[in-house]
Amino acid sequence: MPVKVMIPSPLRPYAGKRDSAEFNARTVGEALGHLTTEFGDLRKHLFTEDGKLRSFVNVYVNDEDIRYLAKENTPTKDGDTISIIPSIAGGVPTMELAS
Amino acid sequence: MADATALWISGHLAEKIRAHGAETYPHECCGALLGRDLSSVAGSDRGSGAEAPAREILQLFPLVNRRDDSPRNRFSVTPEDVLAAEKAAREQGLEVVGWYHSHPDHPARPSLYDRDHAWPWYSYIIVSIQNGAPQDMTSWRLNDDRAEFSPEEIEIRHRAAV
Numbered sequence: 232m233p234v235k236v237m238i239p240s241p242l243r244p245y246a247g248k249r250d251s252a253e254f255n256a257r258t259v260g261e262a263l264g265h266l267t268t269e270f271g272d273l274r275k276h277l278f279t280e281d282g283k284l285r286s287f288v289n290v291y292v293n294d295e296d297i298r299y300l301a302k303e304n305t306p307t308k309d310g311d312t313i314s315i316i317p318s319i320a321g322g323v324p325t326m327e328l329a330s
Numbered sequence: 331m332a333d334a335t336a337l338w339i340s341g342h343l344a345e346k347i348r349a350h351g352a353e354t355y356p357h358e359c360c361g362a363l364l365g366r367d368l369s370s371v372a373g374s375d376r377g378s379g380a381e382a383p384a385r386e387i388l389q390l391f392p393l394v395n396r397r398d399d400s401p402r403n404r405f406s407v408t409p410e411d412v413l414a415a416e417k418a419a420r421e422q423g424l425e426v427v428g429w430y431h432s433h434p435d436h437p438a439r440p441s442l443y444d445r446d447h448a449w450p451w452y453s454y455i456i457v458s459i460q461n462g463a464p465q466d467m468t469s470w471r472l473n474d475d476r477a478e479f480s481p482e483e484i485e486i487r488h489r490a491a492v
Binding site for chain 1: 412
């Protein structure tokens with residue numbers, strides 16, 4: 232039984248409208264790698280240009296935040312569920328940015 | 331995002347967002363927008379094909395600004411808050427379709443910081459609070475390429491409660 236990655240609503244348009252995807256993966260990084268390989272448009276919303284997980288993107292294995300485990304090297308086992316949860320943040324303009 | 335989008339909200343809820351911004355001034359307020367994305371609801375009253383893709387806000391889920399280091403110019407919502415908002419939405423057959431926050435003594439326009447902490451699809455309402463008084467309120471959606479936000483029309487509509 233592979234690892235299940237839950238896809239949050241805002242990212243489903245970039246994942247064929249699916250709410251989850253399953254992959255064979257030994258670590259969280261591997262699972263997210265498979266996810267963003269299958270759904271390439273997802274990558275920029277999860278990772279920075281230098282390949283780091285965006286600071287506001289939190290990843291959980293079952294109910295555990297991977298920041299308190301081994302981050303993307305956190306091992307996964309069959310049947311685990313990976314969740315992607317944003318921290319919402321913002322603030323006043325130091326530079327306006329709108330079309 | 332090529333299509334213009336519209337956000338439907340009642341006058342009552344719009345006023346509650348303004349009041350929350352005034353209440354927390356000079357600090358930023360924040361909260362979740364609970365509602366329905368009508369572009370994904372079958373049989374919705376989205377209207378004719380000529381109408382812009384819309385979503386409706388039916389409830390607010392006010393949150394506490396977790397940024398106690400710089401609450402005047404930053405807000406932060408923890409993943410636990412996000413999960414609590416999603417749970418509250420699910421319990422009412424709704425979903426979290428966006429977020430609101432205030433810009434104390436600044437215009438209601440998204441910042442670079444806003445962009446770097448946003449996802450597309452969500453609606454981001456910003457209310458400007460000048461000297462403690464609510465002013466402009468705008469809504470934005472991040473474009474697919476993450477380069478900038480597009481404005482979203484806020485339409486005040488009356489609608490029966492869920």
